[in-house]
Structures are given as C-alpha cells and as structure tokens.
Amino acid sequence: MVKISDVAREAGVSVATVSRALNNLDTVRPDLAAQVHQAASRLGYRPNSLARNLRKQSTQVWALVISDIENPFFTAVARGVEDTAQQNGYSVMLCNSDEDPEKEARYLSVAGQDRVAGVILSPHSASTDVSSLNHIPLVVIDRALNAPFDVVLVHSRLGAEQATRHLLEQGWQRPACITGPEDAETAVERREGYLQALRGTEIEAQVKHQPFRSPDGAVATAALLDGDNPPDSFFVGNASLALGVLAELSRRGLKPGTDVGLISFDDAPWAPFIDPPISVVAQPAYDIGVQAAQLLVERIANTGPRAPREVNLATTLIFRESSRKLG
Amino acid sequence: MVKISDVAREAGVSVATVSRALNNLDTVRPDLAAQVHQAASRLGYRPNSLARNLRKQSTQVWALVISDIENPFFTAVARGVEDTAQQNGYSVMLCNSDEDPEKEARYLSVAGQDRVAGVILSPHSASTDVSSLNHIPLVVIDRALNAPFDVVLVHSRLGAEQATRHLLEQGWQRPACITGPEDAETAVERREGYLQALRGTEIEAQVKHQPFRSPDGAVATAALLDGDNPPDSFFVGNASLALGVLAELSRRGLKPGTDVGLISFDDAPWAPFIDPPISVVAQPAYDIGVQAAQLLVERIANTGPRAPREVNLATTLIFRESSRKLG
DNA sequence: TTGTACGCGTTATCAT
DNA sequence: ATGATAACGCGTACAA
Numbered sequence: 001m002v003k004i005s006d007v008a009r010e011a012g013v014s015v016a017t018v019s020r021a022l023n024n025l026d027t028v029r030p031d032l033a034a035q036v037h038q039a040a041s042r043l044g045y046r047p048n049s050l051a052r053n054l055r056k057q058s059t060q061v062w063a064l065v066i067s068d069i070e071n072p073f074f075t076a077v078a079r080g081v082e083d084t085a086q087q088n089g090y091s092v093m094l095c096n097s098d099e100d101p102e103k104e105a106r107y108l109s110v111a112g113q114d115r116v117a118g119v120i121l122s123p124h125s126a127s128t129d130v131s132s133l134n135h136i137p138l139v140v141i142d143r144a145l146n147a148p149f150d151v152v153l154v155h156s157r158l159g160a161e162q163a164t165r166h167l168l169e170q171g172w173q174r175p176a177c178i179t180g181p182e183d184a185e186t187a188v189e190r191r192e193g194y195l196q197a198l199r200g201t202e203i204e205a206q207v208k209h210q211p212f213r214s215p216d217g218a219v220a221t222a223a224l225l226d227g228d229n230p231p232d233s234f235f236v237g238n239a240s241l242a243l244g245v246l247a248e249l250s251r252r253g254l255k256p257g258t259d260v261g262l263i264s265f266d267d268a269p270w271a272p273f274i275d276p277p278i279s280v281v282a283q284p285a286y287d288i289g290v291q292a293a294q295l296l297v298e299r300i301a302n303t304g305p306r307a308p309r310e311v312n313l314a315t316t317l318i319f320r321e322s323s324r325k326l327g
Numbered sequence: 328m329v330k331i332s333d334v335a336r337e338a339g340v341s342v343a344t345v346s347r348a349l350n351n352l353d354t355v356r357p358d359l360a361a362q363v364h365q366a367a368s369r370l371g372y373r374p375n376s377l378a379r380n381l382r383k384q385s386t387q388v389w390a391l392v393i394s395d396i397e398n399p400f401f402t403a404v405a406r407g408v409e410d411t412a413q414q415n416g417y418s419v420m421l422c423n424s425d426e427d428p429e430k431e432a433r434y435l436s437v438a439g440q441d442r443v444a445g446v447i448l449s450p451h452s453a454s455t456d457v458s459s460l461n462h463i464p465l466v467v468i469d470r471a472l473n474a475p476f477d478v479v480l481v482h483s484r485l486g487a488e489q490a491t492r493h494l495l496e497q498g499w500q501r502p503a504c505i506t507g508p509e510d511a512e513t514a515v516e517r518r519e520g521y522l523q524a525l526r527g528t529e530i531e532a533q534v535k536h537q538p539f540r541s542p543d544g545a546v547a548t549a550a551l552l553d554g555d556n557p558p559d560s561f562f563v564g565n566a567s568l569a570l571g572v573l574a575e576l577s578r579r580g581l582k583p584g585t586d587v588g589l590i591s592f593d594d595a596p597w598a599p600f601i602d603p604p605i606s607v608v609a610q611p612a613y614d615i616g617v618q619a620a621q622l623l624v625e626r627i628a629n630t631g632p633r634a635p636r637e638v639n640l641a642t643t644l645i646f647r648e649s650s651r652k653l654g
Numbered sequence: 655t656t657g658t659a660c661g662c663g664t665t666a667t668c669a670t
Numbered sequence: 671a672t673g674a675t676a677a678c679g680c681g682t683a684c685a686a
C-alpha cells in the first residue's frame with residue numbers, strides 16, 4: 001500500500017508538502033504541486049480515509065435514518081439526500097429503523113460511535129432521544145422533535161384539508177377519513193386537515209385510525225361501509241392504506257370515480273397506472289431530501305451555534321380519476 | 328471525550344489491560360476485567376471506532392451497491408442484507424447506482440477508499456470493473472460478473488418458462504413477452520425462458536425489449552395489440568413494466584383474467600391489491616439479501632483464497648387472478 | 655497475567 | 671513556502 005511518505009520520497013519533498021498539495025492548499029508552489037500530483041498518480045497513491053478520519057475526528061459519511069425503506073415516499077427522500085450528499089463529497093449510510101424505537105436507538109448510537117459527519121432522521125416519535133449522537137449535526141424530517149433542531153416538514157394538514165375539500169367540490173356528500181395510528185404525528189395532522197374541511201358543514205365526520213398497512217386499509221373500509229352512515233368517498237392518509245381500500249372496494253364491486261370517491265396521500269408509482277388512476281396529495285419527497293441535505297451541509301460548515309431552522313414544503317393535489325364524480 | 332487511558336487511570340491498570348478487558352480477551356484476570364468494565368461505564372467510555380479502524384485497517388461497514396432503490400425487489404434485498412449485517416455487527420451503507428455505470432464506479436471507488444469490510448453488488452453489467460475495491464471481499468447478486476466472485480442468483484429463466492407454461496395451461500393461445508433491455512442479463516434470461524416454453528408448440532413467439540419503465544410497458548402493449556398477430560396474453564419481465572401494461576389494457580377496456588391473460592415477474596406490494604389481483608413470479612428477494620450477506624460474512628472471516636461460490640435460488644409462481652382464463 | 659512502547663497514515667503546528 | 675514532528679486513540683508485540 002502506497003502511503004503519503006512514499007509519494008514524498010518520489011516527489012523529493014516532505015510529507016507535509018504532499019499533504020498540502022494534494023489538498024490544494026494554495027500555500028504550495030505551483031510547480032511543486034504539479035510534481036507531487038504526478039508522483040502520486042505515478043505511484044497510484046490513494047489517500048487512506050481511515051487515517052484522515054482519525055486525525056480529523058470525523059468522517060465524510062452521513063447517516064440517513066428512515067422509518068420504512070419499503071415506503072416509496074422515503075426512497076424518494078433518500079434519493080434527494082443522496083444526490084445532494086454526493087455533490088458535496090459525502091456518502092450516505094441508509095439506515096432502516098422500521099418504525100422500531102430500538103432499532104432507531106441502535107442506529108443513532110453507531111452513528112455517534114462512528115463519528116459520522118451528520119445525520120438526517122425521520123424520528124419514530126417526537127420524544128426520540130438523540131443524545132447518543134453527542135452534538136453531531138442533525139436535521140430532522142417528516143415529523144418534528146421535542147427539541148430545537150433543523151427540520152423540514154410538509155404542510156400535511158393543509159394538504160389533507162385541500163384533498164377533503166376537493167372531494168366535496170366534486171359533489172361527494174359523506175367523505176370518511178382513514179389514516180395512520182394516533183401516535184404518528186403525520187397521521188394526526190392528516191386527520192385534522194380532514195376535520196377542518198368538514199367544519200361549518202353538516203357532514204358527520206368519520207375517522208379510522210389504523211397502522212399504515214394495506215390490510216388495515218381494507219379492514220377500515222369494510223367497517224366504514226358496514227356502519228350506520230356509510231361514506232360515499234374516502235380520504236386516505238397513505239399509499240399503503242389506499243391499496244387496502246382499493247382491494248375492499250373492488251371486492252364489493254364499487255368502482256372509484258364512479259360509485260365512490262377516493263383520494264390518497266402520497267403519489268405512489270402505481271397510482272397513475274391503475275384503473276382508474278388514483279387522485280393523490282403528493283408530497284415533494286425528493287425535494288424534502290434535497291432541502292434536508294442542504295440544511296445539513298450548512299450546519300456542518302457553520303460549527304457555531306445557530307438558531308434552528310424550519311423549512312415547510314407544500315403538497316400538490318393531483319386530480320386523476322378516482323375522485324371525480326360523474327353525473 | 329473520555330479515552331482508553333482515562334479508563335486505565337480510573338481502574339488503576341494499564342491501557343493494554345483495558346483494551347484486552349473491553350475486547351473480552353480471556354488473558355485478563357476476571358476480577359480485573361470486572362473492575363475495568365465498571366470504570367468504563369462509570370466514565371461513560373465509548374470506544375473510538377475511528378482509531379480502531381485505522382489500527383485494524385478496516386471498518387465495520389459494508390457497502391451495498393444496488394441499481395435502483397425505487398425497485399421493491401432491491402429494497403427487499405436490502406432488508407435481508409441489513410438484518411443479517413446487523414446480526415453480525417456490521418452496518419450497511421446503501422448506495423444507489425441508478426443503473427449508471429459512472430455512479431457505480433464512483434461508489435466502488437469510495438468503498439475501496441474507505442476500506443469497508445465488504446461489498447455486495449448488483450452490477451450494471453457483467454464487465455463492471457471492481458479493481459478499485461482492491462481485494463475487499465465482494466459478493467455479487469442478481470447478475471453474474473465476468474470474473475470469479477461469490478454470487479447469488481435466481482433461476483430467472485426457469486421462472487419465466489414456468490410462467491409462460493402456466494399461461495398456456497390456463498388456456499391462453501398466444502402469449503407475448505414484454506421484457507427489459509437486451510443488455511440486461513435478467514431481461515434476456517426471462518425472454519429465453521419464455522421462448523423455451525414455446526418450443527415444440529406452433530405458437531409464434533412475440534418479444535418486446537424495453538427499458539424497465541412503466542411507460543415503455545404501455546408502449547409495448549399497444550404495439551403488440553395493434554400488430555399483425557395480437558397476443559391474447561402477456562408474460563411481463565418486471566413489475567414496472569407490468570404497471571404500464573395494465574394501464575394500456577384498461578385504456579382499451581381489456582380486463583386481465585377475463586379478456587386477456589397477464590403474469591409478471593416480481594411480487595410488487597401492489598400486485599395482490601389491485602383489480603384483479605396480479606399473478607406473479609416472485610423472486611425470493613429478502614432471502615437473496617440474507618444469503619449474500621452470509622456469503623460475505625464467511626468471505627470476510629476466511630481471508631485465505633477460497634473457490635468462489637454460487638448460490639441459486641428458485642422463484643415462486645403465485646397464481647392470482649390476472650392469469651386465469653374463464654370459460 | 656500485566657505493562658511499556660510503538661505503529662497505523664494523516665493533518666496541523668511550529669519553526670525555519 | 672517548506673520541513674520536522676507531534677498529535678489523533680487504539681491494538682498488540684515484546685518484555686517483564
């Protein structure tokens with residue numbers, strides 16, 4: 001393994017000069033610098049990140065801790081983060097906490113241990129303990145923390161309200177809401193948006209809280225439809241749930257956009273392609289990743305204490321066919 | 328930051344003894360070891376991985392380089408890899424090469440630079456150059472390399488053949504094949520399986536090679552249906568393509584399982600939930616990840632040169648409704 | 655069984 | 671502008 005001292009000998013300079021030249025510190029004579037670069041490439045020298053990490057007490061790696069790698073929303077976020085990290089010379093370690101507080105804690109702990117340069121976290125809960133990070137720069141996404149950190153959020157509630165209102169405008173009379181578990185802030189936000197849209201109307205609100213899983217979407221749909229006041233349309237809090245709703249609807253011969261109205265949060269890859277194409281409230285997932293990454297870059301650069309920043313992104317209503325009311 | 332020498336002082340022993348005790352080397356007197364552990368936890372000592380990495384010239388991190396993070400197949404693989412890595416004390420850095428040879432090369436290069444403990448790679452092509460890894464243990468998945476490495480594959484061709492045969496057994500007369508680009512080994516394998524199933528029949532083979540993207544699935548379907556010899560059923564090489572096929576079919580009012588037969592590779596999350604539920608050839612994605620990880624663990628443990636191993640996994644035909652022929 | 659001391663490959667400080 | 675050298679924190683060969 002060729003090391004910096006080999007290059008130094010080859011170039012006829014000291015290791016210090018090699019280091020400076022290779023790091024482009026402009027305190028080295030141009031011709032000498034060139035000489036060093038040549039020697040380095042001649043020898044096939046590649047800097048040893050391990051040594052550099054020890055010396056600088058930090059790595060060029062970020063940890064991105066997300067709660068569900070199978071959720072297209074998070075994979076899109078991941079792409080945004082990764083692309084931006086790449087551009088800034090960082091690699092990203094993708095950690096899937098799987099909504100499991102223990103896994104999350106373990107990842108946070110190794111991130112701290114391994115001195116990653118920064119962390120982007122979609123916390124399981126607002127009270128997630130990030131102390132094991134000891135002061136590694138952190139940006140929070142998706143749900144805020146009970147502590148002052150940089151955070152990028154989307155206007156979930158507003159998006160939910162718009163979606164529900166959209167259903168009403170299309171002429172649906174009794175929209176119901178199927179959303180995630182009550183301990184998930186995003187699920188609650190979406191419920192609140194739904195309720196807000198109903199305020200001032202005579203419509204009876206009907207809400208089902210479920211885990212964010214397809215089968216639960218089906219169960220909730222069945223319960224609603226078999227209830228006292230069957231809804232004629234659905235606002236669904238997540239793409240997985242929507243799949244379950246779809247399944248139960250088709251089991252009953254109910255076609256979205258004809259017999260019943262449907263709009264869901266999150267623009268899944270399949271949403272435009274099924275029959276009928278599903279209307280959705282799209283979150284700017286990729287952009288969330290980019291914004292979070294940019295916040296992190298700044299936070300790493302400015303080591304001094306700065307006021308935490310919050311960026312809020314808007315959702316987009318995509319009107320396809322499932323929410324339309326014919327006749 | 329509390330370091331090993333602090334613990335040594337606190338425990339009244341040398342740093343060497345602390346190191347030995349903390350690493351459970353049984354060459355240290357039990358009572359002393361206990362003393363050290365107490366001192367360590369009293370001080371809140373946490374070993375500095377950076378220093379350890381430099382000393383050992385390797386990390387406890389794997390790089391998992393996949394070609395498409397938005398593909399549910401790869402996310403499932405990733406989960407398998409991650410769970411197994413976790414169990415063996417490794418973290419995994421997920422790298423999304425995006426089917427881009429340059430990105431792939433860059434990731435391989437940083438993996439080599441950062442001295443990761445091992446790499447799992449789904450190569451863009453059989454001739455992908457892995458020399459920048461310099462001899463870091465490597466396991467290849469999904470498609471083999473033109474070089475002798477451990478590899479875990481699935482019997483794509485056999486799965487494709489079974490799927491096509493299944494279509495025939497259901498009574499479909501003219502199955503067509505829509506698969507990925509010709510430079511993707513998996514796409515070709517699936518075509519070959521299709522052709523194999525047709526051998527010995529009078530049926531005219533019809534194959535479309537497309538990028539693995541939904542819109543291309545729609546285009547191919549349209550072309551086939553408008554051709555001289557419109558197929559009555561489709562074997563599709565990938566879930567994204569299947570989405571496009573589905574869209575085009577519904578645009579034409581053709582219902583799978585009634586008007587036309589359909590079976591696709593890969594069991595996407597949405598496959599069971601749409602109308603009608605889609606029959607698929609499922610790859611054991613999670614298990615691929617697990618197997619690859621286990622191979623890697625062994626490869627890392629046994630540093631000596633060992634013959635490359637190849638593990639082949641079988642696909643599973645899941646008969647739902649889209650491939651059934653009524654009447 | 656325990657301790658001393660060196661080395662891992664860089665970067666940064668301090669002279670020059 | 672350049673060079674010698676001291677860290678960075680840990681593991682381990684060698685000596686005791």
